[in-house]
Amino acid sequence: MSEQKTGLIVGSDGLTRCFWPGVLPDYLAYHDDEWGRPVTDDHRLFEKLCLEGFQSGLSWLTILRKRENFREAFAGFDFEKVARFTEKDVEGLLGNPGIVRHGGKIRSTINNAQRAIELCEKEGSLAAYFWRQEPQPHERPDPVDYPTLIANPKTEISTRISKDLKKRGWSFVGPTTVYAFMQAMGLVNDHIEGCACRAKVEDLRKALRRPS
Numbered sequence: 001m002s003e004q005k006t007g008l009i010v011g012s013d014g015l016t017r018c019f020w021p022g023v024l025p026d027y028l029a030y031h032d033d034e035w036g037r038p039v040t041d042d043h044r045l046f047e048k049l050c051l052e053g054f055q056s057g058l059s060w061l062t063i064l065r066k067r068e069n070f071r072e073a074f075a076g077f078d079f080e081k082v083a084r085f086t087e088k089d090v091e092g093l094l095g096n097p098g099i100v101r102h103g104g105k106i107r108s109t110i111n112n113a114q115r116a117i118e119l120c121e122k123e124g125s126l127a128a129y130f131w132r133q134e135p136q137p138h139e140r141p142d143p144v145d146y147p148t149l150i151a152n153p154k155t156e157i158s159t160r161i162s163k164d165l166k167k168r169g170w171s172f173v174g175p176t177t178v179y180a181f182m183q184a185m186g187l188v189n190d191h192i193e194g195c196a197c198r199a200k201v202e203d204l205r206k207a208l209r210r211p212s
Contacts, residue, residue, distance in 0.1 A: 073093055144193055
């Protein structure tokens, strides 16, 4: 069957993978070593949600290749530090060629850092908040195949989380952005059935101690 029907490709190393990293080494490394592996670190969760916002209208590969620059510019996505950024910091970021210089997204990151502090005060941590909303098995497609994923760039759960975050004052957190965040941070395992990474990610998810 073709890639268009299965969403899978066979690499030069003989492994079958999801189609989207293609043959690009940095994208393959991201697919194999990061995407879908469960994350419970608050700074990494905050980073990913912010970077998904920066991706809006762009490709994730563009953001991935600028990620170290973003980390340097936004204090390692330590939201307690980013929350104290001032308009002078915004001006500096707008002049930084290593990141996406979008005023609305930069200010959104600072705003979201402030909202993240509030959320942690109410929910315990970002990890606790997000992992409490992990989809249950009956809420997931079976099997996880290419047509299903293409047809569902957002879900009822990502829509619910998006609405709740917006109610709490977050921005650039639409349901599609939130679902991409859930996929990347391992709240769901959307490696397509047949991908060599799917079983590895599922084992990590089974072994994970969920934050409370």
